[in-house]
Amino acid sequence: MESLLVEKGLLSSDAVDLVSAVYENAVGPKLGAKVVARAWTDPDFKARLLADGTAACRELGISGMQGEEMIVLENTDDVHNMIVCTLCSCYPWPVLGLPPNWYKDPAYRSRVVREPRRVAAEFGLELPMEVEIRVWDSSAELRYWVLPQRPAGTDGLSEDELAALVTRDSMVGVAQALATSSRST
Amino acid sequence: MHGVHDLGGVEGFGPVVQEPDEPVFHDDWERVVFTMVQTLAIHGLFVSDKFRYGVEQMPAVRYLTSTYYEHWLFSLTKHAIDAGIVDADELADRTRYYREHPDEVVPPSSRPELVDRLRLMIEGDEGSRREVTGEARFAVGDVVRVLDHASVTHTRRARYVRGRVGTVLLTHGAHVFPDTSALEMGEDPEFVYAVEFLGDVLWQSDDRSANSRVIIDLWESYLEPVDHATTERSRSVG
Numbered sequence: 001m002e003s004l005l006v007e008k009g010l011l012s013s014d015a016v017d018l019v020s021a022v023y024e025n026a027v028g029p030k031l032g033a034k035v036v037a038r039a040w041t042d043p044d045f046k047a048r049l050l051a052d053g054t055a056a057c058r059e060l061g062i063s064g065m066q067g068e069e070m071i072v073l074e075n076t077d078d079v080h081n082m083i084v085c086t087l088c089s090c091y092p093w094p095v096l097g098l099p100p101n102w103y104k105d106p107a108y109r110s111r112v113v114r115e116p117r118r119v120a121a122e123f124g125l126e127l128p129m130e131v132e133i134r135v136w137d138s139s140a141e142l143r144y145w146v147l148p149q150r151p152a153g154t155d156g157l158s159e160d161e162l163a164a165l166v167t168r169d170s171m172v173g174v175a176q177a178l179a180t181s182s183r184s185t
Numbered sequence: 186m187h188g189v190h191d192l193g194g195v196e197g198f199g200p201v202v203q204e205p206d207e208p209v210f211h212d213d214w215e216r217v218v219f220t221m222v223q224t225l226a227i228h229g230l231f232v233s234d235k236f237r238y239g240v241e242q243m244p245a246v247r248y249l250t251s252t253y254y255e256h257w258l259f260s261l262t263k264h265a266i267d268a269g270i271v272d273a274d275e276l277a278d279r280t281r282y283y284r285e286h287p288d289e290v291v292p293p294s295s296r297p298e299l300v301d302r303l304r305l306m307i308e309g310d311e312g313s314r315r316e317v318t319g320e321a322r323f324a325v326g327d328v329v330r331v332l333d334h335a336s337v338t339h340t341r342r343a344r345y346v347r348g349r350v351g352t353v354l355l356t357h358g359a360h361v362f363p364d365t366s367a368l369e370m371g372e373d374p375e376f377v378y379a380v381e382f383l384g385d386v387l388w389q390s391d392d393r394s395a396n397s398r399v400i401i402d403l404w405e406s407y408l409e410p411v412d413h414a415t416t417e418r419s420r421s422v423g
Contacts, residue, residue, distance in 0.1 A: 001262060002217050003291045004271050004279055010228055012296035015303050016220045022307055023219075024209045068312030069357075086193035086343055088237050089253060094309070098219075100207050104253040107198040113345065114194045115393035122201050133397040137193065139341040140377050140402035141233075141313035142357055 023098050031062050032095035032145065033166035035072075036177075037159045040150045049147070050074055057095060067094035067143050073136065074147045075173070080131050081146045082120070082173030084112045085138045092143035096168055103172065113137060123174040146170070148177040186238075187335040189245040193345035193399075194388065215254040220303075222261050227302050231264050234367035238339035239263050315374035317359040322405055323378055327353045329408040331380075339367035342407045346399075349386055350411050354400055355379035362404055376405045 005011035035057055039046035049056035053070035057063060070092055073081035085091065086109045091099040102108050112119045116133045120126070127133060136144040148170040154162060157180070169175035192198075210216040225231065231239070239260030240248075248256065265271040283289060323329060333348035341363050357377040365373045380403050384394030 001221065001258070001265070001271065001276060001280075002214075003283070004276060005221055005224070005265075006291055006294050008270065009296065009299075010270070011217075011221055011224050012294040012299055013291070014293075014295045014297070014300050015224055016217055018300050018303055018307075019220045019223070020216055024216075028209075064309045065307050068309050069314065071355075086345070087191060087341060088240065098209050100204065101211075101253065102201050102203050105198075105202065106192050106195070106249060107201045110192040110195040110198050111201070113399045114196075114388060116397050117395075118393060119201060123203070129396055131396070134381075135397065135399045136379075137343065137399060137401040139343060140357065140360055140404075142377075142379075142402055 023093075027064070027094060028097035029095075029166075029168035029171065030163070031060075031097075032092075032168070032171045033163040034159075035060060035062065035095060036147055036166045036171065037163035039072075039147055040154075040162055041159050046147075053145075062094055064094040066090070067092050069141065070095070070143045070145065072147050073134070073144055073173075075149045077149075078130075078132060080120075080127055080133050080173065081144075082112060082116055082133065082135045083138060083144045083146065084109060084135060086110070086113060087137075087139055090138040090141075090143065092145045095145060096171055100168070120174055123169060125175050146173040148173075148175075151177050151179050153180055186241055186337055186339060187344065188241050189248050190241045191344045193343050211252075218254045218258050218261070222257050223303055223306060224299060225261055225265065225270075227299070227306060228270075230261075230268055230270065232361075232366060234339060234361070234363040235264070235369065236260050237363075238367040241339060313360040314357075315359050315361060315372065317374050317376075321356055321376040323353050323356070323376070323408065323410070325353050325356060328411045329353060329378075329380060330411045331403060331407055332409060336364065338364065340364045340407075342403065343401060345387060346380075346382060346401055346403070349382055351380040351382040351386070353378045354381040357402065360404070362406070364404075377402050378405070378408070380408070 039049050045056060049072050053072040057070060075081055089099055089104040091103060113135050116135050117127050138144055151165060165178040167175055167178060170177045240256045243256060243259045266273050328350060330350045331342060331346045331348060359374040360377045362373040362375045365371050379400050381398050381400045384397035387399060388394040
């Protein structure tokens with residue numbers, strides 16, 4: 001197929017190179033982490049992010065395909081959010097990059113809406129029964145993602161140091177942000 | 186359609202398998218498949234709804250036993266053949282040639298115009314939101330039921346919420362309607378709502394879904410209004 005589409009002018013290796021440059025280098029969870037770290041340190045930005053995720057990300061130069069309309073969900077002591085696409089694999093590419101295989105595989109897609117606590121536990125995330133879990137199934141073109149809670153004991157950290165604590169999994173909702181040094185999940 | 190892609194709540198898939206330090210693409214061909222989907226979309230072969238419908242038409246057993254980019258390859262190949270962009274015999278011959286010459290690679294090629302259009306696409310387009318003149322039928326807090334009949338073509342009305350009662354949590358404005366867009370029967374934009382379902386309403390009340398909710402985006406014509414008395418009854422039934 002590749003060779004036929006190249007012959008027909010519908011594909012070129014420099015197009016493949018562009019995809020590689022964008023999604024294997026430029027775009028990935030580091031961008032989402034930058035947004036989260038800003039939200040942790042700037043309450044006004046956080047308010048804008050929760051009100052209009054797309055516009056707030058654009059302030060930091062972050063936008064693009066599969067993120068035309070982004071909605072950011074705030075985790076609190078009482079509510080924990082998780083994202084999924086049970087029908088295919090919708091995922092907020094501009095802030096998280098392309099999804100890992102487990103996000104696209106049947107196990108996660110079938111189970112997280114049915115038994116979110118057990119799924120979270122498989123990622124090492126124990127969610128107490130009193131915490132309400134909200135699982136967001138991205139069935140339309142809105143792209144949801146999670147603003148994790150800022151870890152305790154991070155008051156003195158810079159925005160860059162905070163961003164290093166924000167993992168892909170914490171923005172999907174299958175993990176918390178990293179603690180400063182002790183944990184490595 | 187009532188297909189195996191519609192996975193919410195299906196039992197029996199076992200643990201979630203994570204891969205430490207997973208690469209973005211696991212092989213060169215995945216990168217090429219990803220790119221082909223984008224360039225064929227640029228060419229106008231499909232919009233995302235039509236592309237997803239192509240994936241859903243993959244034979245069920247193959248869907249469950251193949252990888253994500255194999256799904257993509259199936260859909261793009263189907264659409265390219267259906268549209269006459271590629272001939273099925275020509276594709277079979279070329280595939281055989283590369284199987285018999287495994288060391289041969291497709292030579293490098295350059296199409297600056299295609300790269301420019303791809304770059305624009307990656308930067309994002311107008312999305313699926315459309316301006317419509319009518320008013321939204323439902324408001325935040327309204328109690329709604331998802332229509333229960335099965336669709337035989339593309340839909341985003343996931344099986345696990347069909348017939349279930351939930352509450353409108355957010356209104357998203359009007360968006361392209363996937364059920365018609367996938368069939369190239371028009372964008373027919375409709376209002377979309379994030380509808381919240383209690384775990385106890387979706388599933389049997391058990392520890393597995395305790396204190397959980399699912400929120401899913403649903404188009405207006407997927408929904409019908411419900412009065413609160415009916416809601417309470419439905420919740421007590423579970």
